[in-house]
Amino acid sequence: MSESKFIVRKVAVLGAGVMGAQIAAHLVNAKVPTILFDLPAREGDKNGIVKKAIDGLKKQKPSPLAGKGLEQYIQPANYEEHLHLLKDCDLVIEAIAERIDWKADLYHKVAPHLGERTIFATNTSGLSINTLAEACPEGVRPRFCGVHFFNPPRYMHLVEIIPCASSDAAMLDHLERFLVSTLGKGVIRAKDTPNFVANRIGVFSMLATIANAEKFGIRFDVVDDLTGPRLGRPKSATFRTADVVGLDTFAHVVKTMQDTLPDDPWHGLFKSPEWLQKLIAAGALGAKTKAGIYKKDGKQMFVVDPAKGDYVGAGEKGDDAVKDILKIADPAEKFRKLRESEHPQAQFLWACFRDVFHYIGYHLADIANSARDVDFAIRWGFGWSVGPFETWQAAGWQQVARWVDEDVKAGKALASANLPAWVLEADRVGVHFADGSFDAASGKRVGRSTLDVYARQLAPARVLGEASAPLGETVFENDGVRAFSTGDEVLVVSFKSKAHAIGPDVLDGLNTALDIAEARFKGLVIWQTEEPFSVGADLASMMPAFMMGDWDAIDATVRRFQQTSMRLRYSQVPTVAATQGYAFGGGCEFAMHCDKVVAALESYVGLVEVGVGLLPGGGGCKEFALRAAQEARGDILPALKDYFMAVATAKVATSAVEAQEIGYFRKTDTVVFNAYELLYVAKQQALAMAEAGYRPPLKVKGFPVAGRAGAASIKGQLLNMLEGRFISEYDFTIASLIADVMTGGDVEAGTEVDEQWILDLERKGFMQLLKNGKTQDRIANMLTTGKPLRN
Template identity: 55%
Template sequence: MNRLIIRKVAVLGAGVMGAQIAAHCASADIPVILFDLAAPEGAANAVAARAIAGLGKLDPAPLAARGCAHYIEAASYEHDLARLAECDLVIEAIAEKMEWKLALYARVAPHLRADAVFASNTSGLSIAALSAGLPAARRARFCGVHFFNPPRYMALVELIPTAATEPALVDALEGWLTTRLGKNIVRAQDTPGFLANRVGVFSILAVLHHTARLGLAFDDVDLLTGTRIGRPKSATFRTADVVGLDTLAHVIGTLQATLGEEGGGSADPWHRHFIVPDWLQALIAQGALGQKRGAGIYRKHGGRLQVLDPAAGGYRDSAGELFPDVEEILALKDPVEKFAALAAHPHPQAQLLWSVFRDLFHYCAHHLGAIAGNVRDVDLAMRWGFGWALGPFETWQAAGWREVAAMIEDDIAHGRAMAAVPLPAWVAGRDGVHAPAGSYSAAADTLVARTALPVYRRQLYPDRVLGEAPDARGETLWESPAGQGGVRLWCRPDQDARIGIVSLTGRVHAIGSVAVDGLLEAIARAEAELDGLVIWHPAPFAVGANLQQVAEACAAGQFALLDRMVAKFQGVSMAIRHAQVPVVAAVQGMALGGGCEFAMHAAHRVFALESYVGLVEAGVGLIPAGGGCKAFAVQAHALAQRAAGGDVFPYIQNAFHTIALATVAKSAREAVELGFGTPADDILFHPAELLYTAIRRARALAESAWHPPLPNPAVTVAGRNGIATCELMLVNMAEGGFISAHDYRVAKAAATALCGGEVESGAAVSEQWILDVERAQFVALLQTEQTRQRIAHMLETGKPLRN
């Protein structure tokens, strides 16, 4: 088929999911028409219009930037269906009722273009049944596209074709969803709940079942089933509150009904466990639906967190406690030893964990052939859709495939498992299910390799499952001496041997003295031996300077040393900016403080959409001194040159607010708006494509006669008048009690650096002059007791101190 081009999208249904799918498309610069029922009074499109207006109030934000909402138009079914002919992709996202969806399909089908893609975002209704409700000619371009909530942040999308769907269309749609919307795709079978929800909901029900069987408290179970076993910190019962107890009950009810329809429940031997417990039904009846209503399984009462105690018929203060033996078992590094110990220990907490994993393994093995093409899809679906560190088959394989299988069979034989069916025969014939050659498929009864779709060539380091062939490490060109916070210069010869990649190797990529020296060396080597350089490593990009080293030097009174350290830090920014080869920063996750400054000085930036960029030094009583203030002053000068009157202060004022308030961009789009990047930078929605794109961007710059900019010897600055105007704002904030005396001092230091120091307004100074001013202000703040207290508090607690 021809290349899939999607210029405009229609979303049918302006509820929570529909509106947020529309928001994510709009964030990707795709115009969207959002449809819903006509309002009973006023403008016909008022229902959809209210949903669009409400996007800006949601947290987490579904829009990458507030202005993206302008790309969404409100419409109604009654008046605007003819506009569907404008759309290349139509996504239906109305309530999960088959009769409602089929009735809507009958209305919209005559208005769809013959070449348009039509998809349902259903979370579990039969895609084949929905397809049957369409005219025969439309079915080849229909499939299920199940986004997870919230669509911007959840990586997983399940793609569910029918027997009638064009295979080439499914391939093209997978590529588009991956690159344009940044999604991780799993092709699911058209079975109840599809893949992730089928396994995930069963896992929750298994926890509920064994919690009741063993008489355990909900808060104890959340301690057991959260981060200690590689699950999100919200664990089980808190997750139910976040999802919404009514939503959870609806999903359980849908699975109960659909699984029961298949052979009276015989298709799923665990069918009797797909029930909503009485205590959960009672909460829903009371309107205690979870986090959205302020109370559910947990609630805040009198400033204390309380948890439901069904046996007592009310709430009690949440304490949550692990049995010491169980805590010791969970701390074991060897998963084989850990699982054997859990199965053998008689304490209810240990038995809960073993039972939950046992029944999860049993369930997944039994249903594998029906719900997934292979075990890789199951494991990745649970990691991407539910936030598990390892999927069920990875966990089983790590714990000892044959040993765990024998324990499961023994529990089945003695009636301890949730279902009496034996493990499928293929389990006994294997030593594991993931191997370098591929992952096991029950349908094919062999290992299958990953898909060879062209889109995945862009992912040089995709998510791998345990036991899969490792990714290429690349060829090391140079590495800093072993030590904390080092640097590696390397390349991927299979991509471009002449484009170097420099990666920080320390924890959270904090930038200490070893990293500073290493970056300077890597840049020098790139200038001498390579055509370009990419700064890249897995997220975070960099969390800023190594505060521990700064604190130690302060404690020793080594302020002259600190001045030299800051000067060298500035030297890295200038080396990046003025390198004789193009330096491209590939930014994902947090790029804070010095990490932000290094990215600002690159020749080009390739951002992942979920990049959180900011100059946050004010939080520890400091100002940016790695060239951040200088970069904003130079930006202001350049912008003022194009404005009437040439006044730099309006542009300095924006930067002053950004630095003084330690503003962090909540997306790459916001980072560009705040001045941390430029409109010419690349923003990618899929983070795994970052390195591929950055290498090619560096190559393109190198091939286009790129040359570094010269340092500007005449930057017009705001000077004393600019500092004074910033101070006026600070005086008002101080008198209103919004900032402390030290906040005032820190903000004035930022104003001084941004305005070029105590010089005449409109004076022309060099970039080095501004660097010297920001460095002097930085070191002066380090000599204050209040800043040293803030640094110590941040190191101890990870939170800012207001003193």
Template identity: 35%
Template sequence: MKRTIKKVAVIGSGIMGSGIACHFANIGVEVLLLDIVPNALTDAETKKGLTLDSKIVRNRLVNEHFQNALKSKPSPIYHQKFASRITTGNTTDDMAKIANVDWIIEVVVERLDIKKMVFEQIEKYRKPGTLITSNTSGIPIHFMSEGRSEDFQKHFCGTHFFNPARYLKLFEIIPGPQTSTEVLDFLTIYGEKFLGKTSVVAKDTPAFIGNRIGIFGIQSLFHLVKELGLTIEEVDKLTGPVIGRPKSATFRTVDVVGLDTLVHVANGIYENCPNDEQHELFKLPDFINKMMENKWLGSKTGQGFYKKEGRDILSLDLDTLEYRPAKKASFATLELTKTIDKPINRFKVLVKGKDKAGEFYRRSFAAMFAYVSNRIPEISDELYKIDDAMKAGFGWENGPFEIWDAIGVANGIEMIKDEGLSSPAWVSEMLGAGISSFYSVKEGATYFYNIPNKTQIKVPGQDAFIILNNIRESKKVWSNSGAIIQDLGDGILNLEFQSKMNTIGGDVLQAINKAIDLSEKEYQGLVIGNQGANFSVGANIGMIFMMAVEQEYEELNMAIKMFQDTMMRVRYSGIPVVVAPHGMTLGGGCEMSMHADKVVAAAETYIGLVEFGVGVIPGGGGSKEMALRASDLFRKNDVELNVLQEYFLTVAMAKVSTSAHEAFDLGILQHGKDVVVVNKDRQIAEAKKHALLMAEAGYTQPIRRSDVKVLGKQALGMFLVGTDQMEAGKYISEHDKKIANKLAYVMAGGDLSEPTLVSEQYLLDIEREAFLSLCTERKTLERIQFMLTKGKPLRN
């Protein structure tokens, strides 16, 4: 049976329900968002003479929740205009409308009795065959469908989105006793392909996979922090980016999520898992109970493990339960990993540490390894699902079994024994059979140890993805210190940056030119893409700073020209070049995208020209490109100055899109040319498809442009008056004005006496001249140095 999702109904408009509704709107689906009718008027409604029968009152709850969601940061929606895809209503007047939807998602309060009442109401109107799912974080699915019709039960299961639904990729699918295989298969594919999620089919056990393991990890740390006498800052230092976890690490994450949410799930596991060998660990420590009593729940109550007072961040002393100034944490063991770029390669060093950090890692990893291995087959039959759940639901770069592999399976067993814990027999049997790791890579595919078969089998669902980790060495064509070129097959190469934060320096520019050379000689097309945390944070400003400080202006001029020439090579090569940005795509990364034949952007792409923040203008063709794009939009009888001003402000205000869809508004991505993919894991494969399509359609090398209309003095005068007024009003500093005037000169095409058609090279030359002159300014050097040392822009 072919099933399509054109319209969904979301019942329950709280934080989670509104978030889910927004994410379906993100992908183009029409949404009906419903909530209950209020049972009393507000004072404001009474003053207005409204009654409980007024539609505005009956839809008050759903509309308030929805509007609060749209105002929240980070935004749950890719673009505010997508909100028009969501229609609101209430469960009393509008429930009959669910007869016209393809999928009904229940997201009401976590109480079984209330959920059952909602399902009873749904069944009155739901048409047979409609999907019906519950977004629960822990209530057993089999309890919910009791007493429902056969068709209801066949099409019913749990679908657990993690909050926030837009950003966290885990999509747990939990079958009920009668859920059909067709429904499970459909939801798995739909979650991956359309919602951009990592779909994980979980067993109907308390807290499912993600929260069962995640809450165990947090509870384990709650107990360990006291035993080892660590502060909360120290634990957050040890459990953050150094081990490939989010910056919020442990305690800051709990503050953001809400302590009450964590306690609710932990209590549920404690009550419903009496046979869990770590049952007592889920009992809440005294300091957590005290915090709950005090309503110190985190961000929602203004204080939790951390508290902000003015500009100061205070942290909670777990012994005295009093707040004190946050202290910087440092450990000798962490210093040993500073030269190791990838977290997966740090674990072997971390567990050998001789200080308190080393002991912390040995004890916490031993507990985690023992726990996850003992959860098979209770919560999952396959170990890779546990890793997928932790990576997608909790933002871990590596799952527990991947970390165990990195430390060594045999070493992990010894660590478990040292802690007085035990791992199940299947782990020792695996080693005894000569299989030394849980995972292996063969012919570009990942294999995992399958316990019943006692052998490694291929992780399913990989065919839609290209995983660069799996082909990096086996398909390598060429590499240098900053990048690697791989053969993706079918005549398409991929260029992957490998510099720190994927910055673009001389080695990366060399690699881009090499990749184009190779593609033009022996291949059909090129993809420039990587699967790091971010596509690229831009040019290597450290290199620019050193040249400028040493006053090596000739060398700096040549370096800027090489950057410009390389971007133009991307634009005017003999083969299609597709750039695949994701995450932070700033400065030079943005310029590269703007010069591609096509951009295949991940939906979560934060792209912009941010050079103003370090005291310069875009110098790799970005300023030129904005002038060119404005020129292409000029129409007869248009107010051309207004069009140019819009593009000027995008650069001058260093605007960065909060999604790929917003980048179209900024003129950085272009409608009809560039595309957006929701699932980042599919991005490289999708980019390859587009490169191949262009090549096979008969790609023709573009002709260099010499028809860019610039407005000269007419535009320059307007810009200079504007920057004078901004400085006079103290909106910008004297140096801001200087940078803006340089940009104005470039985008106006200089001080030409009348509108003129010029070449791209003309604009590139004046762009480079402006960039170079700003590098001679002391205040620009101060800005670059501040960014290099502090990681944030300086206003001077």
């Protein structure tokens, strides 16, 4: 008999501060009823503090909540009146301020009220878990551990689990399963060392960047230009990241390192620079106070210049010669050029990399269970596209190790500690291998976690050096798609185009895949190997026909697009779209026509064609007209108006849940929290439909439309928007045409039409707009700048 499964029916979060409230929000996103506790308010409603925090969730951007009204599932509570509610909670997460004495007091207060199987976890960014465990009664200690969510908890993939000496192994497994599958997180297990893995290395990297910027005299805005996307890191780069995190929070993490790591060879670096202390003292804490290292005055952006002790105009960029080095594809060549260049910005960049390599090489044995955990922690917690050990290995382990060693011995590095012997082994080619990643403490390679929940990740996150053969066995491939099978009778199709745009090759490939699936498989899943799902039609591929005025060729492509959507709807096998990231335009239309959508929570969905001066031409207008008719009880117009507004304003859902609310996805579609589980769930859904004796839906014989009268009513609203200058004249033209299409054209209200009728209107409207110079300007602007033009 296997151990009984751990079911999380309810969770309590202790502490309604920024992190506590947002953790509670993400729990209710995942349909986990949550009680949020804080101190009783001194006056008025005793739950006042918590209610204010819950109310605040609705105003935050990006939103911690995935859908409307979810905050009502967070139950407010206070420590004076409601501790008895803890006995019904399967998991209690403590998330109060980072003070050991306050946490210890709270543990004594809540421990007697915990259920006997309740997991008790502390959310801390760096305090000692073993020290905190001592504040728990003995009976609670086996169920106690650290859990470290990253801010903002809905969007950051990383959660660190930190066991203490007394943590029960089965309890840790239960918690990991819940975090991975229910909350959709990437979990690493960290050792109980100050700041754990991600903050220890990520914050060190920021401190090293600050120190090297000072050493080489590089302005902060230039540092951010050089250390953001050019290095495969977030747009917020270094100093903007500190502003976003909060300068007080950043200083607190640095202080933890200063206080708890006296023997670290880099200890001298663990202090907040004077300019940072001054900003904090002045209340300039970053984004939350609207001023920090950066501040905005009107339209002008300013940045702190420590040398001047004041703000200066921001916006300076890195030197072109240095940016050219960063464009070099071969990492070995790139590092050689940076190291050899005499340009201060190049020397600065090499120094930043060198100091991080030095630090992770020196500390791997004592802070992480393997090099893989370090790379995942930094990728998932700090948003780097490639982890630091992967970067080192890709650039040639031996050469980089020698360079770092030379710099250390020459006194150029930030610390004089020698690299450990394992780093300089003559035959070492790296730390990541097909059979596992290096653990410096044991000197062995460690394989991936064998916890059952990871069997659902058919294409898990990989580190460089792990097996990266394409998934499954290729059944068919052309220039647009690869169709493959993993041996379970479902054909999976992935697009090969840039941003998975849909052009002629993708249309041909998808149709061939449907032929093959109908002949030999039980179902078909559209799933991409990485984000996005699809940015929609490949406008660039239409350009040659467009330039030559070959309208018939374009008309044929649009017709083919519509036919492909309809094939997804009426195919002889069940079709499933597995979405994550952007599902725009034609990508959204394909998803709307599949039997089922399995969407990652972070799916951003919309029919956005208006942005390029077009209307949805792949069946989107038709689909909304049909859904409005099916949902209407009598009058079609009310249902249709919401759908019309979504199309006319190019409304984008900012989560899969919101996509269901708007109507791009159906209420019966499935939302998956862990994007790495998408393919598994999508295939299971396809198989379930097949096993239930799948038949394609019967073709709709006729459905009523809103007709001329409906279009007139919508245009009346549009006229008000035009007169109020909310939309341009050309927006009015496009929206009026969309109204004509979605209401069924020049017919009486209630007239019954079939799907092809609206598809034909849609295609004619699309072509009419495409021939208009203003639409052509919008398309050209989007293709050259990537931004919509409002003309």
